[in-house]
Amino acid sequence: MSRPFKPYPFSPRHYAGKVPPLVDGRDPITKPVAIVGGGPVGMTLALALARQGVRSVLIEADDSVCTGSRAICISRRSLEIFKRLGVVDGFLREGLPWTGGRSFYRDTEVFRFTMHQDDDQSLPPMINIAQYQIEQLLLDEIERRADLIEVCWQTRVTGIEQLPEGGATLALRTGDTPWQMRADWVVACDGGRSTIRDALGLKLTGTTYEGRYVIVDIELDSARPTERLAYFDPPSNPGSTVLVHKQPDNVWRIDYQLRDDEDPDAAVLPENVMPRVQSVLDSMGEAGPWSPIWITIYKANALTLERYRHGSVLFAGDAAHLVPIFGVRGANSGIDDADNLGWKLGCVINGIASPRLLDSYSDERVFAARENLSYGMKSTEFMAPPTFAFDLMRTAVLGLAQRHAAVRPLINPRQTHAIAYVHSPLNEAAAEASAKSDAANAAHEAHAFSRGPAPGAVLPECPLSRRTEDGASVDIHLTDLLEPCFTALRFGADAAQDRAWQELQDTLAAQRIPFKTVTLHTRDAPCADRSCATDPTGRLHEMLDARPGTVYLIRPDGHVLARWRNGSAAAVQRALSATLVI
Structure with missing residues (x-):
């Protein structure tokens, strides 16, 4: 339900779908690892495996990097992972670092937070950078590692069969050509609507929230500093919660909550979006010209699989868990999945570890997901109260916060942090x-x-x-x-x-x-x-x-x-x- 407008200040490369030489409709070469999904998680995993000399093939349904800003905040922990993979310089060069943010109730500032940053640190606590830029930076490195990483563009998975002797056969379609690929290991990084997860009959469990947010990318030239801005019940959008993030290249991300009685299909129509965005910018004092780029709608989920390993198939990122965007745990937790799985799967494939090591991937990352979900749910219930009682509590906290410092920590967005595997x-x-x-x-x-x-x-x-x-x-x-x-x-x-x-x-x-x-x-x-x-x-x-x-x-x-x-x-x-x- 996305609507493109003015193009992003970014020119992605596009790739043709190619089918390898087939024998009886099958690629005769068994792949050590097939990674389904070429987003940030799949790309990070491919690079982690390549650092250990392990070959992989990325299977991506689209012909290029993603459209829309999507995940926009990369944490210090993710930057440390990219540093070990040798790709951090591009992120630091193109991303906008930030250390904190402010929250407003109506037209009054009620909370200000600062993430940990001192002279000990070599990396910022957070950078803003759009997902299409994240993917392009990782893709640039993947193309430099073409000896170990193959990418199958415009290729969809239509089925999977796990084999008794180990490994799996993937049914694929590139254009009008159906074909099959066999892999010793399959990693599903194919997002919240995972084809692999559905094909295996697996279900995410947890909580789905009814509240919806419209997400809008606009182009706006502004000297305003990079910080997270949250507006609760602002005069410009009464009854709504609004989040604002500055991104590179004069792109701004504005998220605003819909009222329960609003039709989500009508909510993304330009004639309904443009006045809402203008009112937000007016309240911020942003008088410059702006243009819409992209509109979509978001619904918060706090869901996870019970296990991330199922035989020769492993799950990572949104295919394994869906974390609310509040606190920026979505992409960052997926990148952490890839980092954890990468070294373990590499050790197994290189013959230096038992496949049982992969069970610890599931143990550790399910534990991390539940930690992330607990924080994400608290943030979600404050950002978009699911019941009258939550709404009453939030209104009381926001009303008291201006004069009573003791209640201000309840407004804390609880930004993502590295998870300790205390029971690994x-x-x-x-x-x-x-x-x-x-x-x-x-x-x-x-x-x-x-x-x-x-x-x-x-x-x-x-x-x-x-x-x-x-x-x-x-x-x-x-x-x-x-x-x-x-x-x-x-x-x-x-x-x-x-x-x-x-x-x-x-x-x-x-x-x-x-x-x-x-x-x-x-x-x-x-x-x-x-x-x-x-x-x-x-x-x-x-x-x-x-x-x-x-x-x-x-x-x-x-x-x-x-x-x-x-x-x-x-x-x-x-x-x-x-x-x-x-």
């Missing part, structure tokens, strides 16, 4: 491996840390430095040291253990397990490569409660797998072995 089976496997191997120290290690990220949490950011080959000191951050591999952070250099660590690296390299060590010093490191870094102020040591001998083992997705007060190469090897055979 991987945490348990690594802990059990340590306990079995060193029972005497296991209890001590479990309570040895008074602070710092516990297993399952994401590493915090921190400024560091490193010596270059010519001896110069350069400023870096902790995330600059992380790659799509397991990383052991060694605090302090113990020369007596260097040989054991080198033997571990050699052993894991021979087994094709992606791994590296980084030694962190509180003074200038004696080496000038990525295996050493300096924590000149001791800030990272403090944040991680680290001292000489401490070891943190980090997963390829940046989450802590295990930590030891007195770590060793042997302990790391046991934790990795337990993780990969889980």
Whole structure:
């Protein structure tokens, strides 16, 4: 139900649908991974697999990147993922960073929030960038990785059959040509109306909200700063909630709530949309000329599958869960899905992990989805009250907020944040491996840390430095040291253990397990490569409660797998072995 108007200031490339050489209507080459859906989630997964040398094919029904701004906010966590995948520079170059926002009740400001941002951070807490730009940046990198990523444009999935021996056969149609493709693994990234999910008879469960929002993209030249603006019951649109976001290239996103008695089909007609948008701009003091670009309608859902792995088929993004847009968890949670699944599926395909590792993808990301849904539902119930009681409560909060600071946090939009996998089976496997191997120290290690990220949490950011080959000191951050591999952070250099660590690296390299060590010093490191870094102020040591001998083992997705007060190469090897055979 979208209506294009003036073109976006963006010229997408268009691609023809091509059918590979067929034998009896089938592509004779079995694909390691078929990714259904070429949006941000599918593209991120393809790039994550390519970083591990795994081939994949993206199956996309359209002939180009998407139309409409759709997902527009990329979180710091997603930027960290793109940093590890080598694509973050384009996002920082084209996106508009922002750190907070304001909320108004009628014509009075009642709440102002600021997301976490300090000198420790290398990335902004959020950038605004339209989904078509997100997809184009990822597609540019995919085309540079054409040796490992194939894209089937203008190709639709019409059916799927899981095979008794493993893998699945996809029934496809490109133009008028039906054909089949076999894949060892299929990942459904095909959105909220997932064809794969329907074909397998799977249902999302949860809550569907009745409230509807009209989403309008307009072109407007304005020097107004980039921030999230929310208007509750504004004089320009009485009884409505309005959200406003500035995007790159003078594109603005305006979302406004429909009243219960409004016809959604009539609501997207230009003659009804234009006056509503004009009234919003008038109330903001925006007097410049503007043009509509795109109109659609949105209904909030808080739904998820119970499991994200079904045999050889896995689900990610909106195909797995639908999260309300409030708090910008939709695309960001899908990108996190792809990051989590990418390293695990890569390890399985490369023969270094048991397929049981993929069950932990489902465990962790279902847990994350339920966390995201709980926050998203709270935000939705405040933005669009589902009952008279919720509406009464919101009116009271907004009315009191101007004079009573204590109630203002209830207006907080609860922006997306990194989820800690506190009950992950991987945490348990690594802990059990340590306990079995060193029972005497296991209890001590479990309570040895008074602070710092516990297993399952994401590493915090921190400024560091490193010596270059010519001896110069350069400023870096902790995330600059992380790659799509397991990383052991060694605090302090113990020369007596260097040989054991080198033997571990050699052993894991021979087994094709992606791994590296980084030694962190509180003074200038004696080496000038990525295996050493300096924590000149001791800030990272403090944040991680680290001292000489401490070891943190980090997963390829940046989450802590295990930590030891007195770590060793042997302990790391046991934790990795337990993780990969889980």
